[in-house]
Amino acid sequence: MDVPNTGLPIEAVVPDLRQALADRGVAALVAEPGAGKTTVVPLRLLREPWLDGRRILVLEPRRLAARAAAARLAALAGDHVGGLVGLTTRDESRRSDRTRIEVVTEGVLTRRLQNDPALADVGIVVFDEFHERSLPADLGLALTLDARRSLRDDLRILVMSATLDAARLADLLGGDGPPVPIVEAEGRTFPVEITWRPRKQRDRLEPAVVGAVRSALQGDGSVLVFLPGMGEIRRVERALGEAGLANDVDVTVLHGSLPIDRQDQAISPSPAGRRKVVLSTDVAETSLTVEGITTVVDAGLARVPRFDAGTGMTALTTVPAARSSAEQRAGRAGRLGPGAAIRLWSKMEHAARPAFGAPEITQVDLAGLALELALWGVDDPASLPFLDEPPKRAWDEAIALLTALGALDADGRPTDTGRRLAGLPLHPRLGRMIVEHADGPHGRLACELAALVEDRDVLRGRPDEVPADLTIRLGLLHDHTRRHPLADGGAIRRARERAGDLARRAGVSGHGADPDAAGAVLCSAFPDRIAIRRGTRSRGRFLLRSGGGAWVSTDDQLADAELVVAAELDGKRKESRIRLAAPLDQADLLARFGDDVIERTTVGWDTERDDLVARTERRLDGIPLATHIGRPPAGPDTVEALLHHVRVNGLRPLGWTTGASRYRSRLAFLHRGDPETWPDVGDEALLDRLDEWVAPFLERATGRADLEALDVVMALGTLLDWDLSFRLGDLAPETIDVPSGRAVDIDYDGEHPAIAVRPQELFGTAETPSIHGGRTPLQLHLLSPADRPIQITSDLAGFWSGSWHDVRRDLAGRYPKHAWPEDPLTATPHRK
Secondary structure, X not given: OXXXXXXXXXXXXXXXXXXXXXXXXXXXXXXOOOOOHHHHHHHHOOOOHHHOOOEEEEEEOOHHHHHHHHHHHHHHOOOOEOOOEEEEOOOOEEOOOOOOEEEEEHHHHHHHHXXXXXXXXXXXXEEOOHHHOOHHHHHHHHHHHHHHHHOOOOOEEEEEEOOOOHHHHHHHHHOOOOOOOEEEEOOOOOOEEEEEOOOOOOOOHHHHHHHHHHHHOOOOOXXXXXXXXXXXXXXXXXXXXXXXOOOOEEEEEEOOOOOHHHHHHHHOOOOOOOEEEEEEOHHHOOOOOOOOEEEEEEOOEEEEEEEEOOOOEEEEEEEEOOHHHHHHHHHHHHOOOOEEEEEOOOHHHHHHOOOOOOOHHHOOOOHHHHHHHHHHOOOOHHHOOOOOOOOHHHHHHHHHHHHHOOOEOOOOOEOHHHHHHHOOOOOHHHHHHHHHHOOOOOHHHHHHHHHHHHOOOOEOOOHHHOOOEHHHHHHHHHOOOOXXXXXXHHHHHHHHHHHHHHHHHHOOOOOOOOHHHHHHHHOOOOHHHEEEEOOOOOOOEEEEOOOOEEEOOOOOOOOOOOXXXXXXXXXXXXXXXXXXXXXXXXXXXXXXXXXXXXXXXXXXXXXXXXXXXXXXXXXXXXXXXXXXXXXXXXXHHHHHHHHHHHHHHOOOOOOOOHHHHHHHHHHHHHHHHOOOOOOOOOHHHHHHOHHHHOHHHOXXXXXXXXXXXXXXXXXXXXXXXXXXXXXXXXXXXXXXXXOOOOEEEOEOOOOOOEEEEOHHHHOOOOOOOEEOOOOEEOEEEEEOOOOOEEEEEOOHHHHHHOHHHHHHHHHOOOOOOOOOOOOOOOOOOOOO
8 A cells, every 4th residue: 555645744754764773673763743754654664574464553642633633544544443554542433354453542551451450452553642641652562662662573563752851761662772863853733833921820811811802803714722621621611602703703612521422512613604712621732633724822820730649649630731832732723824823821920831731650550550550460569650750759659548448458469350440441449339330230330430539520610609519410420301500411411321331341231320329339439538527517517537537518418418428629728618528327438437436435535525435436537427425444545544633733632631732742842952862853853753642542543533542641651661750750741839738730841840839838948939840940920819920930039038028018018918928938828
């Protein structure tokens, strides 16, 4: 089969490419947009001798691009898709015995390699548009390179890209040898005039786009508008409809989720006399040619997946598009002739943007990658030739998830379950759900839930207006007559078709599905995202099994659910917004996770009760399922909890009677005089030694009353040995006998030990009472008959000879019934 020269720039470098593949078997082709690499290269390699009748496998990053590439190749060959040129995607297979060039999506290559690592019927694998750096492309290239060096040294590999760090790629493809040849081809594009119309960050996107489109339509030709996602596309579509465009302008939409006929309409030439405005995501950036475009309006945004290892989730995030993407987009306006590109950001901001977008392998959930590598027999991704190695934290998270799903065993090897779910074109979470329920009554329900969760929501609207309950969506799938104001009919139809395809692949029979079992089935995919409501008064607020918080709006019908399973969260760490979930019965939870539920009793202080309580909880990781509060049993945990209460609140909770306080003061007095012999009974020291002097008396304690009933004197006494206990009474007695014969309490709380006594009780002696073996005279607080202080002294003899005469003169007249002798040393002491 001879295809005439197309005149495309790529034709000039085909000889160099043939030579590179013949000599090294591996090559890199860097070709500018419009060079014709996708259209021409596979056809020009069909007669290479090393192909030896085997197929050329061409990988495209998207289904839409694969369909378009297959159609163009078949048309150039004068054939139809399914003949010389075949097409295989997740949902479509058009090939025959005549097929020599097979265009596939990247996931298809991975499955081929897992089933036939040597790719026996393939002569060359061509990776097209590799600059997009999708995760399946990086995985496919790593596995293919590994197969070439281990099994098929005659397997050719060609990596084609429009913009890429070619030197790094050449090193990777060269393996242990020198870098492989880089073949470069110029594009066939015309000059594109760039206009900068910066939009302020706080300004809405839609009016800025509409203004740019109006400006673009003042010229000739059609307009291609790049927007980050379907939500923005729909809003701009409505805004353009209200803007009153010219009658000869059609507004079309281009997105990978659209039906094939709608996609074909967007990329096909406009009828004579008409032109169009195509609102597209980055699907039209490189791999598709949209006919008739002369002007590009670029919002400068891209929606990319980002994995948050802290939450274990990948979410689509809107980011500024890289400079390379902006150049690719602008180039779409220069395919037919000189064109124009309007960028809705500033030239200064453009210079600050990254040169290339971040590879998906460094940004997304790696569970699928980790499972594929386990099936390949690899437990360390560093052993494979990746252009960028997977981040360690994301890799570890992926291994942990696969182990929890039962896809890997404890040694990291794939289980039978892992092999089954790898055969499904789904994330391992959703594959696990289908595999588990495929042979049971909820197989169909599992397929429907997977279809609803994996793709864009079938309910469209503002996030705050869209209900989270998946059972609403299941109802729309089951009942063709049911209506919902936010329902997208096309999305619902695609979800039905996808559920049917999954059921066929998994061997699920039957059509019935019970929406009430949605939560129980969803647990298989999201065992870590079970959540319980935070108390009866907290409408819409939940606690996740992992310990984080989650919520739905208070008017959502899930707000009062006791338990839910969250299939989609917004990825925020502290409080995640639940986007998709289903209610869960506790009976279903216990039926599945009963063995994981633990019962734990903790003893602690209840501030409301002001007492110690035992709180017995039944928990599933971070989820408390039931709580019972009661009196704690006596034992070590209770003792430790009581001691902790004392440590936190000081010594006050103990039963401090007057006698206990005085006993402690006596010990403190002796410690001040002889710290090496007598124990420190200050607050800090006693708190440090609670285990010694308090704990032994709490062995049968159960709460606050036992602390208050503690015999503190007896407890403090345990700090003294037998000898010190005996000497305490001699050195620091509780009382002292005065000449009147009365035992007077000694106060040890002041700077000096003291007694309070009337002078009449001391008549007949000049000796000051003392303690501590006579070494410490007591401080005498002398009282009037009304027990009011008249003098403080530690020199009784001096008092009698001096101040006593003034005291006698002042008080004798007021208290005539009491004795006021001139010579107190000869008087008889008495109590009255």
